[in-house]
Amino acid sequence: KQEVTQIPAALSVPEGENLVLNCSFTDSAIYNLQWFRQDPGKGLTSLLLIQSSQREQTSGRLNASLDKSSGRSTLYIAASQPGDSATYLCAALSGTYKYIFGTGTRLKVLA
Amino acid sequence: NAGVTQTPKFRVLKTGQSMTLLCAQDMNHEYMYWYRQDPGMGLRLIHYSVGEGTTAKGEVPDGYNVSRLKKQNFLLGLESAAPSQTSVYFCASSEAGKRYEQYFGPGTRLTVT
Numbered sequence: 001k002q003e004v005t006q007i008p009a010a011l012s013v014p015e016g017e018n019l020v021l022n023c024s025f026t027d028s029a030i031y032n033l034q035w036f037r038q039d040p041g042k043g044l045t046s047l048l049l050i051q052s053s054q055r056e057q058t059s060g061r062l063n064a065s066l067d068k069s070s071g072r073s074t075l076y077i078a079a080s081q082p083g084d085s086a087t088y089l090c091a092a093l094s095g096t097y098k099y100i101f102g103t104g105t106r107l108k109v110l111a
Numbered sequence: 112n113a114g115v116t117q118t119p120k121f122r123v124l125k126t127g128q129s130m131t132l133l134c135a136q137d138m139n140h141e142y143m144y145w146y147r148q149d150p151g152m153g154l155r156l157i158h159y160s161v162g163e164g165t166t167a168k169g170e171v172p173d174g175y176n177v178s179r180l181k182k183q184n185f186l187l188g189l190e191s192a193a194p195s196q197t198s199v200y201f202c203a204s205s206e207a208g209k210r211y212e213q214y215f216g217p218g219t220r221l222t223v224t
Contacts, residue, residue, distance in 0.1 A: 043215035
């Protein structure tokens with residue numbers, strides 16, 4: 001059974017810092033891994049999707065990597081801004097139609 | 112396009128009451144999903160549908176029923192609400208063959224007292 005874990009659960013950093021969010025999954029037989037952003041009281045917004053055959057994806061200041069053999073994905077945020085404050089969730093698609101979500105990392109970027 | 116919408120946004124129920132959550136999407140997506148989000152648990156799939164008239168169980172289906180009578184709507188029902196069903200409920204949809212590209216609604220916050 002796939003399990004997805006995110007560490008740390010919460011993170012507070014000063015503005016401008018580069019940071020890394022971690023996501024671990026137990027079953028390496030995944031189709032893809034996706035990173036989402038969730039703002040308080042809002043739905044989820046997809047940030048980056050990495051297919052199982054890919055190693056990384058980039059979008060602006062965001063870079064996500066995938067290492068299936070070690071069961072890990074990281075989300076790198078460069079030059080963090082207060083507007084990056086949100087909860088970040090990773091999700092692994094390894095079943096028929098089912099995404100298994102991590103518990104999230106709550107990020108706060110201080111001005 | 113409104114995308115994925117959910118009704119209601121908030122609701123408080125008493126134990127034993129019933130209610131239906133409505134999810135609507137205007138993107139002509141084949142697949143629709145219901146998740147619940149609880150602190151420290153991430154999102155867990157309750158039920159999903161791969162087309163009009165079809166539904167299937169997810170990870171945590173007990174205590175819930177669903178219906179997909181129209182392609183654009185996916186209903187989640189609680190027949191007899193329990194405090195353990197206090198949660199935030201998210202609906203999502205995706206194109207057929209693109210189950211990895213799910214679009215999420217804003218959520219419904221349900222409290223059962």
